[in-house]
Amino acid sequence: MIWLIVGAPVLLMISISIYFSKKSGAVPPDVNQGNKNIESDTIRNQFLNGGG
Structure with missing residues (x-):
């Protein structure tokens, strides 16, 4: 039971x-699609932070 x-x-x-x-x-x-977003964010952050 x-x-x-x-x-x-x-x-x-x-x-x-x-x-x-x-x-x-x-x-x-x-x-x-998730991988594409990560790659674009990585490129954008490298550009904004001076390429480091």
Whole structure:
């Protein structure tokens, strides 16, 4: 009977999280876009800080 007390909230939370992830259209992040932003920020900071 203790498995019911522990398992019910876990199943409820799993189902809610799956529902909201599908509702919001969650997608994995685009790694290439993140790399592009890091490179442009690095270049911009080098330019602003005197090329160091």
